[in-house]
Amino acid sequence: MTAPTAPSPLLRVEHLRTYFHTRSGIARAVDDVSFDVYPGETIGVVGESGSGKSVTALSLLRLIDPPGRIEAGSRIIFEGRDLLTAPEEDVRRIRGNRISMVFQEPMTALNPVFTVGDQVAEVARVHDRASRKAAWERAVEMLSLVGIPSPRERALQYPHEMSGGMRQRVLIAMALVMRPALLIADEPTTALDVTIQAQILELLADLQQKFGTAIVLITHDLGVVAEVASRALVMYGGQVVERAPVRELFANPKHPYTQGLLRAMPRVGQGLDRLVTIPGTVPAPTAWPTGCRFRDRCPLAFDRCATEAPMLPDGAHGARCHLAEAGTPVAFADRA
Amino acid sequence: MMAFLLRRILLGVATVFAVTTVTFVLVRAAPGEPYAFLLNDARLTPEQVAAFRARYGLDQPLPVQYARYIGRVMRGDLGQSFVERRPVVTVLRERLPRTLLLMGTAIVTGFALGVGVGAWQASRAGSRRERAVGSLTVALNAIPDFWIAIALLLLFGLKLHWLPITGMVDPTMHDFLSPAGKAWDVLRHLILPAASLVLIVAAVVARFQRNAVLEVLPEDFVRTARAKGVPRQGVVFRHALRNALLPTITLFGLILPALVGGAVFVERIYAWPGIGTLAVSSISNRDYEVVLGVTLIASTVVVIAGIMADLAYAAADPRTRHG
Numbered sequence: 001m002t003a004p005t006a007p008s009p010l011l012r013v014e015h016l017r018t019y020f021h022t023r024s025g026i027a028r029a030v031d032d033v034s035f036d037v038y039p040g041e042t043i044g045v046v047g048e049s050g051s052g053k054s055v056t057a058l059s060l061l062r063l064i065d066p067p068g069r070i071e072a073g074s075r076i077i078f079e080g081r082d083l084l085t086a087p088e089e090d091v092r093r094i095r096g097n098r099i100s101m102v103f104q105e106p107m108t109a110l111n112p113v114f115t116v117g118d119q120v121a122e123v124a125r126v127h128d129r130a131s132r133k134a135a136w137e138r139a140v141e142m143l144s145l146v147g148i149p150s151p152r153e154r155a156l157q158y159p160h161e162m163s164g165g166m167r168q169r170v171l172i173a174m175a176l177v178m179r180p181a182l183l184i185a186d187e188p189t190t191a192l193d194v195t196i197q198a199q200i201l202e203l204l205a206d207l208q209q210k211f212g213t214a215i216v217l218i219t220h221d222l223g224v225v226a227e228v229a230s231r232a233l234v235m236y237g238g239q240v241v242e243r244a245p246v247r248e249l250f251a252n253p254k255h256p257y258t259q260g261l262l263r264a265m266p267r268v269g270q271g272l273d274r275l276v277t278i279p280g281t282v283p284a285p286t287a288w289p290t291g292c293r294f295r296d297r298c299p300l301a302f303d304r305c306a307t308e309a310p311m312l313p314d315g316a317h318g319a320r321c322h323l324a325e326a327g328t329p330v331a332f333a334d335r336a
Numbered sequence: 337m338m339a340f341l342l343r344r345i346l347l348g349v350a351t352v353f354a355v356t357t358v359t360f361v362l363v364r365a366a367p368g369e370p371y372a373f374l375l376n377d378a379r380l381t382p383e384q385v386a387a388f389r390a391r392y393g394l395d396q397p398l399p400v401q402y403a404r405y406i407g408r409v410m411r412g413d414l415g416q417s418f419v420e421r422r423p424v425v426t427v428l429r430e431r432l433p434r435t436l437l438l439m440g441t442a443i444v445t446g447f448a449l450g451v452g453v454g455a456w457q458a459s460r461a462g463s464r465r466e467r468a469v470g471s472l473t474v475a476l477n478a479i480p481d482f483w484i485a486i487a488l489l490l491l492f493g494l495k496l497h498w499l500p501i502t503g504m505v506d507p508t509m510h511d512f513l514s515p516a517g518k519a520w521d522v523l524r525h526l527i528l529p530a531a532s533l534v535l536i537v538a539a540v541v542a543r544f545q546r547n548a549v550l551e552v553l554p555e556d557f558v559r560t561a562r563a564k565g566v567p568r569q570g571v572v573f574r575h576a577l578r579n580a581l582l583p584t585i586t587l588f589g590l591i592l593p594a595l596v597g598g599a600v601f602v603e604r605i606y607a608w609p610g611i612g613t614l615a616v617s618s619i620s621n622r623d624y625e626v627v628l629g630v631t632l633i634a635s636t637v638v639v640i641a642g643i644m645a646d647l648a649y650a651a652a653d654p655r656t657r658h659g
Contacts, residue, residue: 061563063559063562063563092565092567093565094565095562095563095564095565096563096564096565096566097565100563100564101563103556103559103560103563105556108555108556108557109556109557109559109560110557110560111557111560111561111575111578111579112557112579112654112655113578113579113582113652113653113654114575114578122564122566123564123565126564126565126566126567126570127565158654158655160654160655171560174560174564
């Protein structure tokens with residue numbers, strides 16, 4: 001892979017809006033999300049349930065089903081072409097090939113009636129028209145690459161015969177058969193034990209080194225982001241509320257929501273009687289508050305927040321907050 | 337697994353036994369008796385009639401007749417056909433393959449068609465064409481089977497003259513045909529009666545399969561398959577259908593008894609010389625042993641098919657196969 005001095009982004013998402021047109025109203029699950037992913041980098045997408053991160057991930061591969069719809073004006077430019085205007089067949093050829101995805105639930109993400117080898121091999125058969133035998137050999141090779149012991153025997157097993165960690169390895173093997181340029185990992189470690197989590201993250205980092213794959217890592221766990229990502233997007237209410245290099249994000253969080261998330265991370269030896277929480281819950285995507293979507297839960301909200309929606313400024317580090325925009329140093333009031 | 341199988345077999349034997357017993361009582365409770373046409377002859381003396389009945393054990397009390405019958409069945413002797421003057425076993429051996437040909441064709445074609453149509457419906461659920469097909473399957477479910485058989489007979493047989501409407505072979509030409517010609521002759525005669533049953537089976541299976549596939553489509557592994565770049569047909573017909581086929585196997589065991597009933601009508605309407613036609617004629621002739629033989633064989637086939645469906649289900653699902 002060549003490394004030009006000013007690399008162009010592998011993926012450029014512009015004004016992505018994915019709405020669900022339900023009977024109870026339009027749910028604006030993803031509302032004007034823009035970001036870039038550069039070749040080989042890992043970008044973390046953090047947020048609570050309902051923040052729109054998983055819908056963003058599915059939108060990237062155009063896997064949104066009705067009543068969901070990616071609205072006009074959204075652009076997803078991958079390797080120079082807009083996936084949203086490309087014919088479905090072209091996007092299908094990209095799925096699992098140039099862009100692949102690892103899902104959250106290793107228990108249910110594998111088909112229970114096919115062997116794992118079969119399911120990994122299918123990727124090579126679909127995209128490379130590989131023969132049954134050649135595809136099987138590649139599947140075994142991939143299983144061994146993701147650290148599954150005695151892969152030749154394991155390939156013949158069904159998902160229910162494997163542990164959660166093993167299944168997640170199978171899903172990763174499946175995602176990397178075609179050496180994709182981009183891997184979207186949606187909460188890949190959430191369903192796993194802590195020790196297995198670390199192994200899986202390490203495996204992803206290893207394989208990224210090997211294949212030069214860029215990773216979009218979606219998680220609700222800031223700790224995971226700190227460990228593996230170089231840049232992070234914080235999502236709230238279907239929008240990116242803060243974008244920053246990871247170090248910056250932890251050292252100098254600009255958005256009150258990010259600050260709240262950081263404070264909510266329990267640390268050993270912190271000596272708090274109770275865990276810190278952000279009060280309230282994410283509002284329904286059919287009824288975002290006017291102005292700033294976080295204002296109902298924000299300890300620093302003032303008049304302007306209700307009337308005027310803040311914008312996310314360009315630049316390496318920016319937050320969608322009137323206070324951050326004004327350059328005012330924001331201090332999250334200590335509520336302990 | 338073995339315990340389960342053993343229980344199913346015992347239950348099956350009990351079922352066949354019960355069906356046979358009920359039939360035994362019913363057929364004798366019905367008015368009339370074998371050889372009514374002979375025995376009503378005024379020239380016969382009462383002694384002659386009594387001797388005739390005694391010869392076949394028909395003068396004995398019902399429990400005695402029943403005990404004797406069961407005893408013979410246990411030894412593999414199903415008795416004599418009064419009408420054909422041949423052992424019932426011989427008659428059944430001649431007729432059963434014909435019915436199995438008709439039913440087998442109908443079941444295999446009907447299930448294949450129904451599964452295909454149902455999966456297609458699921459992949460297009462809600463579209464105008466899908467809803468039209470859905471209405472058709474509901475209608476076919478509602479229409480009685482003999483009505484469908486008669487409608488096909490009238491249309492393709494009598495109006496269009498495309499296909500023969502009676503029997504299994506051409507009675508005058510068949511013996512002079514080459515082997516291929518003979519097969520073609522049987523096939524032509526098979527089409528209409530089989531189609532009548534196929535429509536019924538396919539309609540039931542399609543409705544069932546459509547819903548089964550729709551239930552599987554929102555599963556995570558279906559999304560995984562799409563994210564892998566598997567084409568849409570592959571997603572529906574390989575990933576989703578393969579999972580949704582499991583409950584359909586059970587449907588096989590449920591549909592068969594109903595199909596046996598339907599086959600009796602269809603065989604009768606098309607004069608297909610199988611078990612169904614035999615059942616009807618033996619009942620009207622009070623050919624007791626044949627009625628019982630037919631019942632015995634039909635219930636045995638149904639019971640065995642049900643057990644096989646259960647076994648197939650266990651074998652098809654890797655989660656139960658290893659469990």
